[in-house]
Amino acid sequence: MGEDLCSEYDVIVIGTGMTESIIAAAASRIGKRVLHLDRNDYYGGMWATFSFDALQRWLKECHNQDQKNITNFKNKTYISQDEILISCGSQSSVSNIDEQWFIPKNVPVNASENSFSKNEKNDFWDQEKIKNLSRKFNLDLAPKLLFSRGSLVDLLISSNIARYAEFRSVSRILTWYNGQLETVPCSRADVFSTKDVSVMEKRLLMKMLQLCAEYKPNGNEFKNFEKKTFADYLKSKELTENIVHYILYAIAMSSINTPCMTGVERTQKFLSSLGRFGNTPFLWPLYGSGELPQCFCRLCAVFGGVYHLKRTADSLVVLKTDMKSICKGIVSNDQFLSTHHLILNVSEAPSSFLQETFNEGLSRGIFITNRSIYSSEKESLTLLQFPYGIKNKPITVIEIGSSTHACPDGLYIIHMTCKQNTNATEDLKPAVEKLLEIEQIDLDPSHSASSGISGFAYDYEIYSGAIDMTNKENQEVKSVRPQVLWALYFNCLETSQCDLSVNVPSNIYLTSGPDADIDFEFAVKQAKEIFKKMYPNEEFLPRAPDPEELLLDDEEIISGDNNSSLTSTE
Amino acid sequence: MSNFSNDVLTTLKILIIGESSVGKSSLLMRFIHDRFEDDLGLTIGVDFKTKTVVIDGNSVKLAIWDTAGQERFRTLTPSYYRDAQGAILVYDVSSRVSFVKLELWLNELEMYSNRKGIIMMIVGNKIDKDKREVSREEGIQFAKKYKSLFIETSAKTKDGVEYAFDELVQKIIETPALWENTRYRQTQQLTDDNITDNQSSCLC
Ligand SMILES: Nc1nc2c(ncn2[C@@H]2O[C@H](COP(=O)(O)OP(=O)(O)O)[C@@H](O)[C@H]2O)c(=O)[nH]1
């Protein structure tokens, strides 16, 4: 095992997800001795971002998880009379895994050469080729965006952790309206430049958004709608149908059941984040959401936090008195490690800590496609709230291209997320069917012979992305749905609504995994709350000093650029 | 000397990796502050250091990243390696183990570095010590095998330290593919005051 760990800590953190990593950084930053462990050999837990190969390994591990037997330590040497040992759990939080390929294992060389000599052979995507490009993929288990004026952006800047990350702003917001995709005008510039909306409607839209933006709790505007839905309110305003749709689904990211004031608040949040970076309210972390926990871990380490992956708590040592119980430390690899506070991701918690069985979940889909859901001249980074999921619950769709380092050139990654109803494959079907082409591409020579070469060519055209743009009207190109080359569906737990402190010793804090929201607000909030409980009088992530001079401080900004790194103003 | 030209040609990210206590932080301290401490302890707060050097009349800004102790249990984050143009791989000439383990660090670098053709400098440190377990020849052979630059140093006596960094930077600059597009790459630092002001922050 090599070097041994020091055995006394102020805070032991188990799990390197977003919430745990923020807490670890915050504790280390104020001089606490932090030990940060993760049972996996990668950072991030359910927030991780993987290469294609690494994702395959993750899938394999998920399949094997059931067989994992929890070692029950009966060894009493660690504990004294009043103390008890509690075995840690390893809740399997992933289910309904469904991985599908839509392209052949490998394209027979003669097929590509003979039939399509005019095309480059590398226009063919086959499984082998995708696998060979494994490292060009950064596939998120929990893709999330940052509101430009949200709490994470503020925290990154105020703590100076922003220097570890780079961002790209979401370049467009789409909606699904009248059976097709449309761009939602969301900045002032957008509103005036859009052609989908009449001048009259533009005025209505602007006026409406202004009302929401200016809303104060004591105002009159929303008086009669406090018990009604946001949709009711919008309908009362004599707006055109498409304007109601834009505001309700795309800007307020709501549904027909969303209460009025919730809708107003969300609209405000959206509007207040406009115009800070780029022309939508959202930022995407370059290389994927899994970068962000790592940024906080880095800060923790810089301030002396100790890191050990592939290591976790096998059991907890808990002192029980009449009134309460207190955690004294953990047993890890046969070593007792004492701590004042223990942060435990809920998936690691002993089952006796969990009052309820979790029944909330997320349905996730990841798709590799050959084109954008809505092609445009420049590569876009797209957010779409697909309004018509199961039971009218929206499905969040994020599409990213190669410029975000999410995938190789010529391919797109489409993420879908919604609350779990049955299983991911079923839950996401409404959006998948409308947005994507999920026909199996069969390059078996015998098939193409029977269907005739033209049918084959059609298939080829769709999945190679080799459509000749010049031959078609723009409009037509837009309507070609992307062919899915590979798809992965899974469900995971969503514990953000659960009370995680009921049966837990007073110095143990359970943290949730990724929540259903589009942003990181929940993780930041939970981290802050836990930190405040541990250290009520300490500052939460005060600004970390710069090295002698600010890195890249005089690097110029190229205007019109979508990429942004966050650096604080002095 | 660094004020010779205000125009910074490029900013380079350089990593220092290798086993614990081979002298990585000491090399960084020596290079940046020309200082040496007998016991750096677990250097807290060392994140990365910057320094501007002049290569062929051009200013080049270096951002040299320390491991922040995350090398101890080989838990460097993949994002640590991200976008680096150069890597300094350090072993301790008085510790064979540290030399043998260098292979693992090379693997990790190869696994996570996302820039093609990252320049490597293998450094055998602590040559001031009487005890030696790795000969210079062995070091050279090893570096050859991995097409890496090589130098022996002492952070304590200053021997070779300047050379290690200069040589690495020189080689990077001679390989424009590694840095040329970074200036125009779409990943720029954007400061809080560089808010796009052509759009109002709200629609009112
Ligand atoms: N004799 C000698 N000791 C060194 C040299 N470089 C570093 N050390 C010592 O080796 C120990 C570990 O150095 P440090 O820089 O912290 O190693 P790191 O863990 O790789 O960052 C410290 O006690 C240093 O003083 C050197 O060139 N010669």
Ligand SMILES: [Mg+2]
């Ligand atoms: Mg060090």
